[in-house]
Amino acid sequence: MTMLNRRDWGARAPRGAYTTLTRTRGVKVHYTGDHVDPGLVNDHARCVAVIKGIQNYHMDNNGWIDIGYSMMVCPHRTVFQGRGPGHLPAANGAGLNSDHYAVLGLVGTSGLTRPPNDMLLGVLDAIDYLREHGGAGQEIKGHRDGYSTDCPGEPLYAWVRAGAPRPPSGTR
């Protein structure tokens, strides 16, 4: 696992103070809800650009203080720090953020839709990190649980529903 802190990936500073979150019931898993260029599987620099674009969209279009996710995961088992542990996310839907941290898997509605095994391992790394550093509980759910959305898409949601099993490493 590679962990990128905000300075590492060139995150913009949040526009305001985070709301503190000391413990949650668990984590909700998300996808981008958009096209994801499958070429990024062979070019990690593109992953960084996509994550920066999502932060820009959340701050400039949604008017949020920061990217909405707690952590983000690309196909290279790289975990990006978003709002991070101990901070209220904004991605789960109004009223649903204090119960679960929000972790993004970098797949979408077209292009890259199926999470490679290394991405699933990265999501599990992010969940372990949020449990250790942010009091995340045992639940692993999808954005669509309790909120009307297709997120996190069928392939990622099927994995969540199966109990988020740990895939073999080093395979795609």
Ligand SMILES: [Zn+2]
């Ligand atoms: Zn979502």
Ligand SMILES: [Zn+2]
């Ligand atoms: Zn990557």
